[in-house]
Amino acid sequence: MALRQPLTQLSKRTLPSQFFRSTSIPAIHQHRSNLASISTPPVVNNGTNGKGTAIVFMNMGGPSTTADVGNFLSRLFADGDLIPLGRLQNYIGPLISRRRTPKIIKQYAAIGGGSPIRKWSELQSSEMCKLLDSISPSTAPHRPYVAFRYADPLTEEMYTKLLADGFGGGNGGRAVAFTQYPQYSCSTTGSSLNELWRWRGRLEGKGDVEGAIKWSVIDRWPTHPGLVEAFARNIEAKLQEYPPETRNNVVLLYSAHSLPMSVVNRGDPYPAEVAATVHAVNTRLGFKNPYRLVWQSQVGPSAWLGAQTSDTVENYIKKGQTDLVLIPIAFTSDHIETLYELDQEVIGETGLDSIKRVESLNGSEVFIKALADIAKTHLEENVACSQQMGLRCPGCVSEKCVESKKFFASQQKELTA
Ligand SMILES: C=CC1=C(C)c2cc3[nH]c(cc4nc(cc5[nH]c(cc1n2)c(C)c5CCC(=O)O)C(CCC(=O)O)=C4C)c(C)c3C=C
Numbered sequence: 042m043a044l045r046q047p048l049t050q051l052s053k054r055t056l057p058s059q060f061f062r063s064t065s066i067p068a069i070h071q072h073r074s075n076l077a078s079i080s081t082p083p084v085v086n087n088g089t090n091g092k093g094t095a096i097v098f099m100n101m102g103g104p105s106t107t108a109d110v111g112n113f114l115s116r117l118f119a120d121g122d123l124i125p126l127g128r129l130q131n132y133i134g135p136l137i138s139r140r141r142t143p144k145i146i147k148q149y150a151a152i153g154g155g156s157p158i159r160k161w162s163e164l165q166s167s168e169m170c171k172l173l174d175s176i177s178p179s180t181a182p183h184r185p186y187v188a189f190r191y192a193d194p195l196t197e198e199m200y201t202k203l204l205a206d207g208f209g210g211g212n213g214g215r216a217v218a219f220t221q222y223p224q225y226s227c228s229t230t231g232s233s234l235n236e237l238w239r240w241r242g243r244l245e246g247k248g249d250v251e252g253a254i255k256w257s258v259i260d261r262w263p264t265h266p267g268l269v270e271a272f273a274r275n276i277e278a279k280l281q282e283y284p285p286e287t288r289n290n291v292v293l294l295y296s297a298h299s300l301p302m303s304v305v306n307r308g309d310p311y312p313a314e315v316a317a318t319v320h321a322v323n324t325r326l327g328f329k330n331p332y333r334l335v336w337q338s339q340v341g342p343s344a345w346l347g348a349q350t351s352d353t354v355e356n357y358i359k360k361g362q363t364d365l366v367l368i369p370i371a372f373t374s375d376h377i378e379t380l381y382e383l384d385q386e387v388i389g390e391t392g393l394d395s396i397k398r399v400e401s402l403n404g405s406e407v408f409i410k411a412l413a414d415i416a417k418t419h420l421e422e423n424v425a426c427s428q429q430m431g432l433r434c435p436g437c438v439s440e441k442c443v444e445s446k447k448f449f450a451s452q453q454k455e456l457t458a
């Protein structure tokens with residue numbers, strides 16, 4: 042669903058009442074125009090030093106052009122939180138990324154020459170901030186920032202901009218690190234938070250620093266009703282493409298990026314949180330269709346969590362089940378794994394029209410409203426980070442995790458000072 046649709050078409054009747062209770066939706070519904078025309082209310086001094094609130098969307102990012110693929114992969118393989126190569130990281134990381142670059146350039150070329158993740162992140166964050174201004178005037182104005190882990194704008198660039206915009210450097214401005222991964226993994230959100238903590242230390246100093254940015258974290262939101270609603274609507278729209286007499290027999294294949302079994306066995310929370318999203322979406326859909334949660338995009342020869350999406354499609358076709366709908370459930374916009382891997386490799390190679398993919402959330406207004414609701418609730422609660430974020434994986438041996446979790450928890454005293 043694109044942003045062109047007026048907000049007024051998002052009927053209160055068709056969204057869960059729980060979602061509306063927490064979003065102050067009547068205020069949003071007063072707007073008769075498109076999302077883009079919602080105006081910024083006057084600045085209110087509310088403990089944010091009159092500067093309002095910076096909302097930082099954190100994600101992995103992707104190469105915007107094929108020329109950026111090399112840098113993207115070299116940063117990715119240098120990240121020990123994602124791909125732990127120990128003391129050999131700086132040696133093996135560049136070797137693997139250089140070897141992989143030509144193949145991945147071809148894939149990005151096949152989806153139009155780059156990842157659309159920057160375009161979607163900038164749109165989602167700026168539209169969300171406009172909504173937030175209207176439903177949370179006491180913390181306005183809300184200023185959108187994007188921090189990617191492996192592509193521009195990198196965390197360093199975002200932090201430098203925050204300082205230039207007057208949030209830190211003695212001003213003690215307020216910023217929210219808002220992960221754009223709905224489900225928490227130490228290899229994704231954990232890595233972005235460790236990177237943010239590192240740049241805070243480099244650019245503002247370590248520990249308690251007078252007048253530094255006051256940070257809080259939205260670390261996961263796997264079952265938020267607005268997220269669930271946005272997924273459910275896109276699934277229902279896709280199911281409409283099947284004849285009514287067979288519609289309920291279509292198998293829903295929820296597909297999430299896999300994890301190496303070493304990460305699963307370390308105790309990473311991601312598989313359970315992805316399953317929670319799937320259960321919530323199925324509950325909203327009334328369990329009308331059979332379904333499976335499957336895992337895609339494994340890299341390299343080690344063991345990864347399965348069943349693999351591509352094998353699953355192949356096996357169901359062999360069993361005669363050819364009505365399949367693939368649903369990317371762990372990422373909120375299109376990227377190489379939807380546009381290339383699912384559309385071109387997995388679905389394209391079957392040659393079957395009865396195998397389809399649900400649209401990614403991208404510019405969905407229901408989704409953007411969900412983001413605004415999550416941020417509003419977070420700002421109201423004034424909590425630095427969740428209880429859950431404080432708990433390390435049972436198998437974690439990373440000092441970075443210890444220090445970064447300690448830092449974000451320590452922000453509570455700044456928020457309540
Ligand atoms: C929730 C999403 C993701 C998880 C979890 C995740 C874990 C993970 N990924 C790798 C290795 C690679 N991932 C790559 C690309 C990539 N990964 C995700 C999402 C998750 N990864 C996305 C959305 C993308 C594409 C970005 C875009 O196009 O915009 C790549 C690069 C591509 C390639 O070389 O195949 C690698 C490598 C690991 C090892 C891992 C868990 C530990």
Ligand code: FES
Nearest residue numbers: 227433434437442
């Ligand atoms: S790896 Fe999960 S907390 Fe460190």
Ligand SMILES: [Fe+2]
Nearest residue numbers: 101298299338
């Ligand atoms: Fe990945």
